[in-house]
């Protein structure tokens with residue numbers, strides 16, 4: 001029996017079709033049972049929620065989705081907001097149920113050389129460590145998976161190894177063989193992530209595993225020890241490597257599974273959360289937001305996946321992608337807890353059921369998904385709607401733990417510290433309203449078409465889907481050689497890896513994919529993650545502004561702050577100095593351009609000959625006094641908009657040759673623009689629409705400067 005048939009044996013029977021129906025990342029919830037302290041209503045330091053009434057209600061539509069609502073059921077003070085997830089497990093459902101439904105189906109792929117990922121996310125004390133790590137009496141998902149993997153590996157003659165790591169402040173550390181040097185995230189020739197410096201230790205039995213795992217769970221980075229037991233917030237994970245040899249081809253297949261226990265989600269704005277260092281919180285939250293953005297992008301079938309915006313997502317890149325299987329478990333505190341509400345609202349935004357719904361309702365809309373993401377950006381006030389009624393029920397500190405079994409919790413508890421930074425996150429109320437906006441989603445197939453060699457001409461959307469799917473398979477096959485430097489073997493991923501499970505028909509249990517969804521090839525995604533517009537990581541904290549600016553370059557912001565455009569405006573501003581003595585002379589656009597408006601004419605006052613421009617303004621109370629530059633600056637916003645509009649008009653009207661003269665526009669993009677114009681007369685209505693051309697912010701700036709240079 002070869003490895004693949006062995007792996008697909010009765011051990012994992014029944015899961016095949018279910019596995020094939022998986023797409024992107026499945027986002028599920030798990031409501032933690034009440035702790036004894038919550039039941040008696042006495043704070044034992046684990047939680048200060050004195051009320052243990054059911055404050056979370058779950059409605060499940062079997063096989064489809066689960067809807068979670070918060071509020072005190074007994075007082076009837078239910079919150080209106082409810083959040084959809086792909087599924088949610090009740091308080092009385094154990095980890096073993098999550099294992100058999102969510103994790104076991106993924107194990108099959110590991111033996112075929114695929115990757116998989118199980119992530120626990122949620123507020124502090126919500127049960128993440130319990131879910132992933134478990135205890136001696138109640139093993140978590142990782143020990144359960146290892147037992148199954150070891151059994152199957154014995155059957156097929158495969159070998160198993162593990163690595164354990166910690167991600168602290170965007171640095172990765174080895175937990176099995178702790179050293180000062182951090183682990184480096186590198187990309188090999190096949191664009192696969194290699195973790196340089198992360199040790200892999202062979203595991204032959206459950207006893208071996210328990211020893212290693214316990215040791216890793218108790219492990220702390222050297223700096224932590226030196227810092228006199230300062231407790232920190234960090235993400236921790238364990239990677240299981242399964243190597244099998246395909247007896248037919250004699251090729252070695254290495255499948256990997258990553259179990260991640262994320263640092264607790266924490267609203268740093270709340271005083272009760274003032275326990276961790278602001279910088280540390282900022283890094284943790286940034287990585288959590290980026291991860292959620294990655295999941296959102298995958299589930300929404302976006303072309304740009306913001307893996308590069310945090311070390312955590314870089315590390316997880318091969319585990320959370322379209323060729324892997326991933327489940328994201330949102331752990332929920334059963335008591336009313338602001339952090340849990342925020343956590344679930346963010347998870348809900350990223351889940352499949354919401355994403356597919358979004359696709360279904362977005363076909364005819366012209367607004368882009370990125371707008372939806374940006375709405376969450378704290379910089380635009382994305383979370384002003386905090387519900388004060390919930391704040392009354394904030395959790396206080398989690399000072400102790402009931403954890404047993406595998407030593408110290410996988411995630412270290414936090415020592416209270418003052419917290420000065422504040423965060424803005426989507427309040428649930430706002431979230432609901434934001435969700436409505438998602439109906440205005442752009443046509444994703446459009447953006448992808450540009451980069452698809454098989455779709456250079458105008459085709460029906462159905463054709464696009466087919467060609468995209470075909471390209472996905474072919475390209476994956478071409479570039480499938482894997483140099484697994486850490487395992488010391490050169491292997492090739494199985495063909496099954498190339499044939500994305502997402503391209504197969506869905507079982508009725510999972511929401512159907514809309515007809516217009518296509519599946520781009522993974523390598524295109526990777527390329528775009530490097531060169532594409534930097535629009536991810538839009539969920540950020542106020543306090544993190546400086547560290548996050550780089551990851552928040554929305555096109556709107558770009559339009560307002562792009563250096564080339566500003567320079568151009570400065571030039572124009574300077575030229576206004578000459579208005580007092582010279583006739584206004586603004587270049588005429590090229591003959592073929594019907595949008596021949598004169599730049600800024602609307603904003604320039606009729607000139608009185610002989611009177612210096614600045615003097616004229618001085619004598620007019622409607623205008624500010626000062627230098628022409630000062631005056632111009634006050635008007636620059638309108639002028640910028642006007643200039644941007646000129647650029648868009650140009651792109652909406654120029655012929656192919658004119659388009660090709662622009663920086664960044666070649667034959668392919670020019671053809672694409674003309675195709676877009678055939679579909680819609682004016683495809684570019686906002687600067688943000690230019691992202692459909694697949695240009696970087698810099699390229700768009702350059703292109704716009706080029707257009708303005710023609711006036």
Ligand SMILES: Nc1ncnc2c1ncn2[C@@H]1O[C@H](COP(=O)(O)OP(=O)(O)OP(=O)(O)O)[C@@H](O)[C@H]1O
Nearest residue numbers: 032033123124125126127128129130264402403411
């Ligand atoms: N499903 C469960 N059944 C029983 N007890 C649970 C369950 N989930 C969590 N607990 C208990 O709840 C407490 C908090 O759980 P846990 O430490 O796993 O939370 P956490 O989210 O990892 O917290 P932190 O973010 O602070 O590390 C622990 O005492 C744990 O034993």
